[in-house]
Amino acid sequence: MQKHINIKNNIKQLPFLAEELEKLGEEWQLDIPVVTNLNLVLEEAISNIVFYAYDDEKEHEINIVATKNGNEIVIAISDDGKPFDPTKKETPDVSLSAEDRKIGGLGIFLIRKIMDSVNYKRENGKNILTLTKSI
Amino acid sequence: MELTTNKKGDFTIAEINGRIDTTNYNEFETQIMDVIEKGEKNIILNCEGLNYISSSGLRVFLITQKKLMGLKGKLHLCNMQPAIKEIFDMSGFSSIFKIFNTEEEALE
Numbered sequence: 001m002q003k004h005i006n007i008k009n010n011i012k013q014l015p016f017l018a019e020e021l022e023k024l025g026e027e028w029q030l031d032i033p034v035v036t037n038l039n040l041v042l043e044e045a046i047s048n049i050v051f052y053a054y055d056d057e058k059e060h061e062i063n064i065v066a067t068k069n070g071n072e073i074v075i076a077i078s079d080d081g082k083p084f085d086p087t088k089k090e091t092p093d094v095s096l097s098a099e100d101r102k103i104g105g106l107g108i109f110l111i112r113k114i115m116d117s118v119n120y121k122r123e124n125g126k127n128i129l130t131l132t133k134s135i
Numbered sequence: 136m137e138l139t140t141n142k143k144g145d146f147t148i149a150e151i152n153g154r155i156d157t158t159n160y161n162e163f164e165t166q167i168m169d170v171i172e173k174g175e176k177n178i179i180l181n182c183e184g185l186n187y188i189s190s191s192g193l194r195v196f197l198i199t200q201k202k203l204m205g206l207k208g209k210l211h212l213c214n215m216q217p218a219i220k221e222i223f224d225m226s227g228f229s230s231i232f233k234i235f236n237t238e239e240e241a242l243e
Contacts, residue, residue: 014158033218036187040222043189047157094227098200106190106226113225 001028005064009050009079014043017064028068034135037114038066038075044107045077045086045129053081053127075131084127085120086111137184138166146211146242147175152184155192164195168202176208179241183214193226200231209233213241 005020007013018039025035042064049062060080067074091112092105112118117132136153147170155163170178178199196212203210213235215223223229235241 011157014156036218039187040189043156047189047191094225095230096227098197098204098231101197101227101231103194103197103201104190106193110190110222110225 001068003027003066005066007046007062007064009054009060009062009081011047011050014046017042017046024066030135034073037133038073041111041114041131042075042077044111045131048084048086048107049077049079049081049127053079053084055082071134073133073135076128077131078126078128080126083122085122086129087118087120136163138163140170143179144242146177146179146209148179148181148238150181150184154187155185155195156187156189157191160189160191160195163192164198167195167199171199171202171206171208176203176206178203178208179211179213179238181214181238181241182212182216182219185219186216188219188222193222193228196228196232211235211241213238 003024005017007017021035021039021042024030025032046062054060062077062079065076086108089108092102092109094109111131115131115133119130121128136151136155136159138149138151140147140149142148149167149170151163200210211233214237215234220229220234223232223234
């Protein structure tokens with residue numbers, strides 16, 4: 001089973017993304033916590049692209065392809081922004097106290113924590129992030 | 136996202152309803168900072184109606200905690216849904232915050 005979701009590089013598209021994921025959850029009969037987690041990882045990945053991938057003011061398209069093979073869900077996100085490999089991003093120290101904890105840096109960490117694998121490649125001028133999860 | 140507040144004993148209880156994500160975390164931040172600026176230093180965030188949080192929302196929780204610690208106040212969280220508690224556990228936030236099962240326990 002496969003579903004394509006295309007969104008623009010605008011943070012206001014996140015509610016649309018959430019609606020599309022709800023529909024996907026119904027079609028694929030996924031448990032609500034699975035849909036919530038997919039929504040979370042996609043929000044984190046997409047907001048990084050929207051805020052950091054583009055230097056111009058132009059409209060860009062971000063393509064999401066979700067595939068379900070048996071118990072495995074694979075999500076591929078591609079964008080034509082600046083090269084950025086989130087798998088290289090430093091992991092925040094989540095054992096620190098409130099005083100020492102830095103504000104931010106949690107988005108990519110949550111993606112890695114929720115998904116079983118996170119892979120990045122740069123191909124034909126696009127960033128392609130592939131996320132896999134067994135459910 | 137909606138935040139409704141009421142006063143109980145030494146605490147101001149703020150009930151969060153809905154989602155806190157990248158599109159509305161700033162509304163949550165403005166509202167909770169307003170409560171603090173009005174002089175409330177002991178706050179209970181009742182999370183019963185909070186059904187989704189992303190890193191932008193977690194960031195506001197951490198900012199609120201740091202702010203209240205600086206003011207020698209208290210921030211207690213309660214009635215958290217299991218899926219939200221899981222996100223707090225993953226992020227290491229469960230050891231940063233005082234999380235109670237019920238509002239009554241949070242008031243003690």
